Amino acid sequence: MRMREAWMRRIVRTLGVCLAALAVACGGDESEASGGGQTGSSSSGGEESSAESAAPDDGLQIQGLTGTLSQREIHGTLEPRINDFGRCFEHAAASRWREIVGGSVELAFHVHADGSVEWVYPRNSTIGDRSVELCLSERAARIRFPRPHGGEAEFNWSLSMDLEDDVREPFHWENDRVNDALTEHGPEVLSQCRPSGSSSFQVTVYVAPHGDVIGAGAASSDADGRSALDCIASAVRTWRMPDPGSYPAKVTFELR
Numbered sequence: 001m002r003m004r005e006a007w008m009r010r011i012v013r014t015l016g017v018c019l020a021a022l023a024v025a026c027g028g029d030e031s032e033a034s035g036g037g038q039t040g041s042s043s044s045g046g047e048e049s050s051a052e053s054a055a056p057d058d059g060l061q062i063q064g065l066t067g068t069l070s071q072r073e074i075h076g077t078l079e080p081r082i083n084d085f086g087r088c089f090e091h092a093a094a095s096r097w098r099e100i101v102g103g104s105v106e107l108a109f110h111v112h113a114d115g116s117v118e119w120v121y122p123r124n125s126t127i128g129d130r131s132v133e134l135c136l137s138e139r140a141a142r143i144r145f146p147r148p149h150g151g152e153a154e155f156n157w158s159l160s161m162d163l164e165d166d167v168r169e170p171f172h173w174e175n176d177r178v179n180d181a182l183t184e185h186g187p188e189v190l191s192q193c194r195p196s197g198s199s200s201f202q203v204t205v206y207v208a209p210h211g212d213v214i215g216a217g218a219a220s221s222d223a224d225g226r227s228a229l230d231c232i233a234s235a236v237r238t239w240r241m242p243d244p245g246s247y248p249a250k251v252t253f254e255l256r
Helices: 002-025 030-035 071-091 130-141 175-193 223-236
Strands: 061-063 068-070 103-111 117-125 153-161 201-207 213-220 249-255
Touching: 068 071, 068 153, 071 130, 071 153, 103 130, 117 130, 117 201, 117 213, 117 223, 130 213, 130 223, 175 223, 175 249, 201 223, 213 223
Parallel strands: none
Antiparallel strands: 061 068, 103 117, 103 153, 201 213, 201 249
């Protein structure tokens, strides 16, 4: 119970900051993003639903394919799910080193005209744990948004998870530290995992003492590559990396 409460404090604190930052980036008022907007309800299973009526138009819109969702509609739908997203970090695969799992993720959404989610996947991620990224995507896919104005919509939404104050961060490596492994294994992984197309992938890994990869996550540059993420993360978990010494290291690199 104590561990669960710690994880929830981390996600609640950092997610609120990311939502406010998104509103500012879209030209909005930070106080509006952190306090205003709709509140929705969530269920423990099945399809989640947000308020049926759309929030008043606040002038902030995320441009989609043919439709739009306002910043208030997005914020009002996602904010009530903060705790649900936070629970995903309890399932980090690297159990011995679970406390060092953190980072940021940008989820790309495609929302149908009826408000249901067609797909969602990590477009950028430094979480470094595919089980967490998959959990976030699966829970996000069950959310129902207000109906976009004018048709289907696409948008990106970010959240982050800080480490606890008393947890030592892993060593942060520059990506050139893993050039040998990338040169040796990268082309084969892309050949096996990447669908036809030119998708590139952002990969983050945790490297334990002696060079074992204890956690790997992946993000795709576009929707075409989202089906490859499990394959890529699984393959990278088998790589042998340089020895970081007595404490794990973390590194983010590109597969293209």
